[in-house]
Amino acid sequence: QKEVEQDPGPLSVPEGAIVSLNCTYSNSAFQYFMWYRQYSRKGPELLMYTYSSGNKEDGRFTAQVDKSSKYISLFIRDSQPSDSATYLCAMSAYSSASKIIFGSGTRLSIRP
């Protein structure tokens, strides 16, 4: 069993919809949680970063962490075609500046 599980999709939604992306994990030592966005043939780009449990909002993006359930989520409001990409959840036990464990990524497509 992988340490981090993520539904690979693909997920297709109409423009303007709210998107919900999720990951589960098994290692209770994880404390630092990240979401990266990756466009085709590009490297991952950091979207959101959260330490421990709680919510964090940045523009149209909201990240949630529930350590008791070992479950993290990313919500995208007012989705745009430019949001079409692969979204990777990632987490680390010690800090964001050390070994990161990634999920396999969810492919998201926003239909105009």
Add this chain to the structure above:
Amino acid sequence: DTGVSQDPRHKITKRGQNVTFRCDPISEHNRLYWYRQTLGQGPEFLTYFQNEAQLEKSRLLSDRFSAERPKGSFSTLEIQRTEQGDSAMYLCASSFDGVNQPQHFGDGTRLSIL
């Protein structure tokens, strides 16, 4: 700040050949990381450096793989006697040291083994 730069972007080679990739991190970032990503998967950690010291190596980094960061600036990743299974995207990232310092990724080197 020009971002993390990787060279070459794409490398095609025959099985059994040696290949070397280069990564130039964001200037003044003292941590540098290598990851490998195969199709449909997330990046997998290979190794990371603080300045010129290699602090951690994954079990994925077999004895055919070697990484260096001789002056604490750019880094090279060499694969000797390449195998079909080495075909992947090799990603480099860099960050400052510290608890809440995010890793910034380059666009990777895509390796194709014929």
